Amino acid sequence: MATLRVGSGFMKLSLETAIRRAAPGDVLSLSPGAYELGILEISGLTIVGEDGPGAVRLTGKLRPHGRCVLRDVVLQAPLYDNALQLADAGAHVKVERSTIVGEQGLKYPAVWAGGGTLILDRVTIEQEGSLFTMSLTEGARLHATASELGGVELQQTHADLIDCAAHTVAALDRSRVMAYGALTLHPLPGKRAFQVVREASAEIAHLRLAGADEFEGYVEEAYLKLGAVQVADEGSLLVITKDLGRVICDSDRVTVVDQDAPAPARPKRVRWPAARAREFATFVEPQLNAGDTLVLEEGDYFFGDDPFRAFAVDVVGEGDPRRIVVYGCLGVMDDASVTIANLTVAQPEEHNAVSVPASASLTLEQVTVIPPAEAAYPSVYVDGTLTLRDSAILASDAALSGLVMVAPDARLTAERSDLGWLRCEASAARLDDCSSLQLFAIEGATVTATTHTLRANAADVYGIYATTRAKVSVSRLVVEPSEAPAVDAFTSEDASLTVAEAADGVSFALVDEGSASVSVPASNAPDEPGIAEPTGGPAGHGAAEQEDPLAEIHALTGLATVKKQVDRFVKLAVINREREQLGLKTAGVTLHSLFLGNPGTGKTTVARLLGRALHRAGVVASDRFVEVGRGDLVASVIGGTAKQTLQVLEGARGGVLFIDEAYALAQEGNTEFAQEAIDTILAYMENHRDDLVIIFAGYTDRMQQFLAMNPGLASRIPNRFDFEDYSADEISAIGTSALAASDYRLEDEELYRRIVGRSYAQSADRSNGRWVRNFNQRLIEHQVERVHELASRTADDYVLIKTEDIRALASGGAEAQVDNVEALLAKLDEMVGLAEVKDWVRMLANRVTADQRRLQIDATLSRPTYHVTFTGNPGTGKTTVARLVAQLFHALGVLSTPTVKEVDRAALVGRWIGESEAKTSQALDEAMGGVLFIDEAYDLYRPGGVGGDFGAQVIATLLPRLENDRDKFVAILAGYTDEMDQFFQANPGLRSRVPHAVHFADYSSEEVAEIVARTLAASWIVDAGLLHDAVVAVYDALPPAERANGRTARMFAEQLEGIQSNHIATSDIQGEALRVIPDHVVVAFARAYGVSLDGSATADPNAGGS
CATH class of the missing domain: 1.10.8.60 (Helicase, Ruva Protein; domain 3)
Known part of the structure; x- marks a missing residue:
C-alpha cells in the first residue's frame, strides 16, 4: 500500500496523475485546496484531505468501486448531477469527517446509491432547498453514525442510523430503518418529518423533533415503532396512518390518526328523564358521544357512588333552573369545549362542584352553585378557561365556603355573576358587572373589573388582597351593604391596586407592606383597618405617617446614580414651575422618563415616590399613580387598543402613569395592535404635556426595541434613569x-x-x-x-x-451534602471502565470542597474556574459523566441547578450575520446556574470553510462569558482528542479560560462485553461466559474505525435482542423461558459478524452486524 501525495508543491502529483498511478489499496493524500474531478471513477482507493475537515474541496461526481474511503474533504456536486454515486453492488464506501454538497439545480440528490454499502461517520450532507439529499435504491445499505443527512429516501434498502440527524426520512417499498441512540429530525417548513409506506418498517429508539412546535409523520401499509419521543417547547407529533399502517408508541407526545377510521357520529340530543335520575352510568352515559347535548328536565339528579363526571358534551336544563339540581361534580374532559346551562349544582363535600382542566374550556350560563356549609374543596376550580354568564356561587359570608379558585395560567371571564370568594393565582380574570365577597390575587395574577360589587364579609378577611406582583384594577367599586361601605385592602411585594371610581361614601382601609402601587379615589383617604389577623394575609397596623418622598428615596439601599438623577430631575421641575409663576420664560421641561434596569432594582418604588415628590412640589396636580402593562393597553380587536389605551391615560391624568415592561409592546411578530397603543400615547403626550408624567420601565437592552417602534418616542422621553444591579x-x-x-x-x-x-x-x-x-x-x-x-x-x-x-x-445541610456527594461518586464507580476519569472526578470533588471551605472563611475570594475539556472517541461516556459532574457541582454548592444544557455546532452557528451571536448568547443564558456541554466543540472552528463560516462568531461570543460568568456556570467542551488539540491551538484564548482537561480512554473489548452484559441483565437471562466470549471476539474482529465503545455495546445489545425476538416469534416458548436467551442466539450474533466462538473468522469481519 502506497501513499501518493497530491498537490502543487515539490514532489507532489496532480490528482489526474495520482489516479492513473494508484493501485487498489493506495492512499491519495491531498494538500489543501480546490480540485476539479469531472466524473471520477476510483477502485479500492483512500482519498484523504490534509489539515483536517474542510481544507480540501473536490468538485465533480465521484463513482467508487470496491472498498474505498473518503476522509476530511468537501465534495461538491456539479450542476445537475450527484456528488457521490454508488452504482456497483460490490461497492463498499466509507466517508469520514466530510461534507457532501448537492447541486444547486435541486434535480439530483447529493448522494445516490443503486447498490453496495455506504458508511458515513461524522458526515454532513448539504443541499439547501432540496427535500431529499440522499436516495438509496435496489438493495443498497446505509450505515451512518453521528451524521447530518439532510433528506433521506430509501427504496428496497436497509439503513442503520446511530445518533444521526435529518430533516426527513422516507422509508419506502419494504425498506428497513433501524435508528439507534437518538435520531433528530428537523423537517422543512410544511413537510413531514418521516414517511413509512408500502411494507416498509422503521424502529427508532429515541426520536427528537426540533425546529417547530407541531410535527407530522405518515405510515401507510407499513410498521413504525417509536421509543422515547422528545419534542421541543412542549410540542407534539401527529402520525397519520392508512391501509393497515401500524404504529407502536407509548409517548403522550404522539397522536395517531387513522384515515380509514369511520367518521364520528353526528351530534345529537340525549334526554335524561327525572324518573331515571340515578341511572346515569347504566342508562345515560352509554348513549353519549363527544359533541352531544344532554338535556335534563326538572328534578334531582345523581351520578352514583362516584360524584365526579367529566363531560365532552353540553349539559342543558329545560324548565326552572332552581328545580333542576345535579348532585355531584361537573368536570370537563381534556381538550373539550363544553357549555352547561340553566340548572343548579349541589357541591359534594369531598369534591368541587365544577372543575375545568388545563386544556379545556367551559361556559356556565344561568347556573347556580350551592356549596356545603363546610367545603373542603373550592366550589369552582379552574385550570383552563371558564366563562360565567348570569350565574352565581351561593357562598357564605362567614366562612370560606363557595370559593372560585383560578389556578396558574388559567383564565376566567364573568358577566353579571356572583363569584363568591374569588381567588386568582398567576392567572387572569376579567369581570363585567359582577359581585364577590373578596378579590384575591397573588403571584402576578391580573383581575380587571368594570363595575364590581364587593359584599361585606363576616370572616374577618380583607375584601381586596393583592401581593407578589398581582394587579387588581376596578373601574367602579360598589360596596354592600351601603350602610357601612368600607373596604379593607391589603397590598405588598410589587402588587398593584387601582380603583378608578367608587360609589358615594365608600372608604378604604389600606395596609401596604411595601413596594405596592395603590391608586384609589382621592376623596377616600386611607384609615386604620383595625381588623384581626385574617385568612389570606395578616392585617397590618395602618399606613405609616406620610414622610418626605425624596427622603424615602435616599433612604433606599443602593441606587446611588438614580438618587442623583432624581434630585436633579425634581430640582429642575421645581425651578421651572417657579419661573413660570414669575412670568419668566421656561425651558419647556418634559417630565416623561425611561426607567431602565433589571427586575427587583426598585423601579416601581422609586416611580411611586417620585410621583409623590412631584405632587408635593406642585409640579403635578395629584399623587395619583397608575401602573399598567401591555395587557392593560393592547386589546385583541381592531380599534379596541386606542380606546383602551385612552381610558388608561385619562385615568392617570394629573399624576403619574407607570408602564411596566414597556418593551413588551415591541414583541416580535405581534406589534400591530401594540403600535396602535404607542401612537395613542404619543398623541396624548403631545396634547397634554403638563397634565401627565409617563414613565416607561423595562430591561435596558429590550427597551431599545421599544424606542425603535416610533421615531418620535426617543425625543419625547428625554429623561433616562439607570437602575444598576445591587452589589x-x-x-x-x-x-x-x-x-x-x-x-x-x-x-x-x-x-x-x-x-x-x-x-x-x-x-x-x-x-x-x-x-x-x-x-x-x-x-x-x-x-x-x-x-x-x-x-x-x-x-x-x-x-x-x-x-x-x-x-x-x-449547603442543604452538611450531612446531606456529604451523602449526596458520596452517592454521586458511588454512581460513578459503578460505571464500567473510565479509571482515569474516576480519579479526576474524585480529585475535582476534593478540590471543590476545599475551595468552598475557603470561601466560607473569606467571602472576598473569587471562585476558581472549573471549565473543563473532555476528550475521547464516541461512546466513552463523556455526556453521562458531564451530567454527573453537574449534579456533583450542585451538591457541593457551586452551581444553583444540576441541569446540563447540551449543544453542538448546529445549535450555536447561525445562517446569517448576527444569528450565531444571538444563538450562543441564548444558550449561555439558559446554561447559567448549571453546566453548558458543547459536544464536538472542535467543529466550531472550520478554517477555510466554504462560503464563509460563522463558527468564529460563536467562539468570540463564548470567550468573554467564560471569564466574566465563570462563577455562574461550568462549561464542558467535548470532542476527539486530536481535533480538540487543533481547536485549542487555533484559539489560544480558549486554553487559558478552560484550564482543566480529562481524557476518556476507549473501552477494551472486555469492558464492552461487561456493558452488553449489564444492559441485557435488566430483562434477560443469558450464559454470561458465552456472551462475554462472543462480544469480545466480535468487538476485536471489528476494524478499529468501527469500534464506537459504548455505542457499539448498545448496538450489540439491541442486535442480540432482535435475534432473540425472531427466535421467540418463531418458537413455541412460554412462561419464564421467554426471558432466556439461548446459546444459539448468542452464536448467531457472533456468526453474523463472521466470527466463530473458537476465535476463527468465517467471513469478512467488515461485513457488519445483522
Whole structure:
C-alpha cells in the first residue's frame, strides 16, 4: 500500500496523475485546496484531505468501486448531477469527517446509491432547498453514525442510523430503518418529518423533533415503532396512518390518526328523564358521544357512588333552573369545549362542584352553585378557561365556603355573576358587572373589573388582597351593604391596586407592606383597618405617617446614580414651575422618563415616590399613580387598543402613569395592535404635556426595541434613569433589614451577610431585591421547620434565626451534602471502565470542597474556574459523566441547578450575520446556574470553510462569558482528542479560560462485553461466559474505525435482542423461558459478524452486524 501525495508543491502529483498511478489499496493524500474531478471513477482507493475537515474541496461526481474511503474533504456536486454515486453492488464506501454538497439545480440528490454499502461517520450532507439529499435504491445499505443527512429516501434498502440527524426520512417499498441512540429530525417548513409506506418498517429508539412546535409523520401499509419521543417547547407529533399502517408508541407526545377510521357520529340530543335520575352510568352515559347535548328536565339528579363526571358534551336544563339540581361534580374532559346551562349544582363535600382542566374550556350560563356549609374543596376550580354568564356561587359570608379558585395560567371571564370568594393565582380574570365577597390575587395574577360589587364579609378577611406582583384594577367599586361601605385592602411585594371610581361614601382601609402601587379615589383617604389577623394575609397596623418622598428615596439601599438623577430631575421641575409663576420664560421641561434596569432594582418604588415628590412640589396636580402593562393597553380587536389605551391615560391624568415592561409592546411578530397603543400615547403626550408624567420601565437592552417602534418616542422621553444591579453588600443589607422589619433576629449577622453575598454572586438570577426576598423566604421556612420540631418553645424561638438555619440553606445541610456527594461518586464507580476519569472526578470533588471551605472563611475570594475539556472517541461516556459532574457541582454548592444544557455546532452557528451571536448568547443564558456541554466543540472552528463560516462568531461570543460568568456556570467542551488539540491551538484564548482537561480512554473489548452484559441483565437471562466470549471476539474482529465503545455495546445489545425476538416469534416458548436467551442466539450474533466462538473468522469481519 502506497501513499501518493497530491498537490502543487515539490514532489507532489496532480490528482489526474495520482489516479492513473494508484493501485487498489493506495492512499491519495491531498494538500489543501480546490480540485476539479469531472466524473471520477476510483477502485479500492483512500482519498484523504490534509489539515483536517474542510481544507480540501473536490468538485465533480465521484463513482467508487470496491472498498474505498473518503476522509476530511468537501465534495461538491456539479450542476445537475450527484456528488457521490454508488452504482456497483460490490461497492463498499466509507466517508469520514466530510461534507457532501448537492447541486444547486435541486434535480439530483447529493448522494445516490443503486447498490453496495455506504458508511458515513461524522458526515454532513448539504443541499439547501432540496427535500431529499440522499436516495438509496435496489438493495443498497446505509450505515451512518453521528451524521447530518439532510433528506433521506430509501427504496428496497436497509439503513442503520446511530445518533444521526435529518430533516426527513422516507422509508419506502419494504425498506428497513433501524435508528439507534437518538435520531433528530428537523423537517422543512410544511413537510413531514418521516414517511413509512408500502411494507416498509422503521424502529427508532429515541426520536427528537426540533425546529417547530407541531410535527407530522405518515405510515401507510407499513410498521413504525417509536421509543422515547422528545419534542421541543412542549410540542407534539401527529402520525397519520392508512391501509393497515401500524404504529407502536407509548409517548403522550404522539397522536395517531387513522384515515380509514369511520367518521364520528353526528351530534345529537340525549334526554335524561327525572324518573331515571340515578341511572346515569347504566342508562345515560352509554348513549353519549363527544359533541352531544344532554338535556335534563326538572328534578334531582345523581351520578352514583362516584360524584365526579367529566363531560365532552353540553349539559342543558329545560324548565326552572332552581328545580333542576345535579348532585355531584361537573368536570370537563381534556381538550373539550363544553357549555352547561340553566340548572343548579349541589357541591359534594369531598369534591368541587365544577372543575375545568388545563386544556379545556367551559361556559356556565344561568347556573347556580350551592356549596356545603363546610367545603373542603373550592366550589369552582379552574385550570383552563371558564366563562360565567348570569350565574352565581351561593357562598357564605362567614366562612370560606363557595370559593372560585383560578389556578396558574388559567383564565376566567364573568358577566353579571356572583363569584363568591374569588381567588386568582398567576392567572387572569376579567369581570363585567359582577359581585364577590373578596378579590384575591397573588403571584402576578391580573383581575380587571368594570363595575364590581364587593359584599361585606363576616370572616374577618380583607375584601381586596393583592401581593407578589398581582394587579387588581376596578373601574367602579360598589360596596354592600351601603350602610357601612368600607373596604379593607391589603397590598405588598410589587402588587398593584387601582380603583378608578367608587360609589358615594365608600372608604378604604389600606395596609401596604411595601413596594405596592395603590391608586384609589382621592376623596377616600386611607384609615386604620383595625381588623384581626385574617385568612389570606395578616392585617397590618395602618399606613405609616406620610414622610418626605425624596427622603424615602435616599433612604433606599443602593441606587446611588438614580438618587442623583432624581434630585436633579425634581430640582429642575421645581425651578421651572417657579419661573413660570414669575412670568419668566421656561425651558419647556418634559417630565416623561425611561426607567431602565433589571427586575427587583426598585423601579416601581422609586416611580411611586417620585410621583409623590412631584405632587408635593406642585409640579403635578395629584399623587395619583397608575401602573399598567401591555395587557392593560393592547386589546385583541381592531380599534379596541386606542380606546383602551385612552381610558388608561385619562385615568392617570394629573399624576403619574407607570408602564411596566414597556418593551413588551415591541414583541416580535405581534406589534400591530401594540403600535396602535404607542401612537395613542404619543398623541396624548403631545396634547397634554403638563397634565401627565409617563414613565416607561423595562430591561435596558429590550427597551431599545421599544424606542425603535416610533421615531418620535426617543425625543419625547428625554429623561433616562439607570437602575444598576445591587452589589452583594447591598443585597445583604436589604435582606437583614427585611428580616428585622418582619420581627426576625439573626444569631450571626456576619455569617448571613457572607453567605447571602456569595450565593448572590453565584446566582444566575439577577432579580436583585426579589432574589433576597426569595432567599429570606426559604431561610424562614428552614427556621419554621426547626422550631416546629422543638418539644417546647419560647418566645425567642419564634424570632431567632440560628446559624444552623443559615448553613442549612447555604449547603442543604452538611450531612446531606456529604451523602449526596458520596452517592454521586458511588454512581460513578459503578460505571464500567473510565479509571482515569474516576480519579479526576474524585480529585475535582476534593478540590471543590476545599475551595468552598475557603470561601466560607473569606467571602472576598473569587471562585476558581472549573471549565473543563473532555476528550475521547464516541461512546466513552463523556455526556453521562458531564451530567454527573453537574449534579456533583450542585451538591457541593457551586452551581444553583444540576441541569446540563447540551449543544453542538448546529445549535450555536447561525445562517446569517448576527444569528450565531444571538444563538450562543441564548444558550449561555439558559446554561447559567448549571453546566453548558458543547459536544464536538472542535467543529466550531472550520478554517477555510466554504462560503464563509460563522463558527468564529460563536467562539468570540463564548470567550468573554467564560471569564466574566465563570462563577455562574461550568462549561464542558467535548470532542476527539486530536481535533480538540487543533481547536485549542487555533484559539489560544480558549486554553487559558478552560484550564482543566480529562481524557476518556476507549473501552477494551472486555469492558464492552461487561456493558452488553449489564444492559441485557435488566430483562434477560443469558450464559454470561458465552456472551462475554462472543462480544469480545466480535468487538476485536471489528476494524478499529468501527469500534464506537459504548455505542457499539448498545448496538450489540439491541442486535442480540432482535435475534432473540425472531427466535421467540418463531418458537413455541412460554412462561419464564421467554426471558432466556439461548446459546444459539448468542452464536448467531457472533456468526453474523463472521466470527466463530473458537476465535476463527468465517467471513469478512467488515461485513457488519445483522
